Amino acid sequence: MIKKLFEIMVLSCLFIGSVKAEDRNLYQLAAGDVISIKVYGEENLTIEEQKIDNREVIDYPYLGVIAIGGKTLKQIQSEITLGLKGDYLVNPKVNVAIVRYRNVYINGLVNKPGGYEYEPGLTVQKAISLAGGVMSKYRRSARAYRTKSSESDQYANLSADQLALEFKKDTETEAELYQVIHPGDTIHVVASFW
Known part of the structure; x- marks a missing residue:
């Protein structure tokens, strides 16, 4: 055995x-x-x-x-x-x-948004933890969305509210917490409308 x-x-x-x-x-x-x-x-x-x-x-x-x-x-x-x-x-x-590796970026409703050094095997949940976790008043309603480095320009100048509206249009883009992310990716943590 x-x-x-x-x-x-x-x-x-x-x-x-x-x-x-x-x-x-x-x-x-x-x-x-x-x-x-x-x-x-x-x-x-x-x-x-x-x-x-x-x-x-x-x-x-x-x-x-x-x-x-x-x-x-x-x-x-x-x-x-x-x-x-x-x-x-x-x-x-x-x-x-x-x-x-190039950085990953965690933006939105986290305690320490910014760029963090990528490590192989990094997941959405671990990335959010690197950024100090979700702000306490949004823990129940926050949603995480992942954009690839090639898509980051289209979201660069949007406010948190605009991002939430943009992601609400396409509910399939919500990231799973255990989803593996890649260098250059951005995790957007926004408040949910639903």
């Missing part, structure tokens, strides 16, 4: 590890992410920390400007490897990694 439980735990850990590795391979970089680029044996080509700015490009030695936005770590790694191979290095060993 104990052996069987151990086997199940090991298989679960392997599955979870592979899912996280897969997520990292699919994760698309954007402004606010911080990456590192290491070329083994080549200190002058190694960048310990590079924050991706709003232009979503970096200036890399010998290769010039490289567009980063919307690409995965593997794509950037391949692009740098191919660019360095031949003229600069015979067989470059390049590793591109995330140092820090």
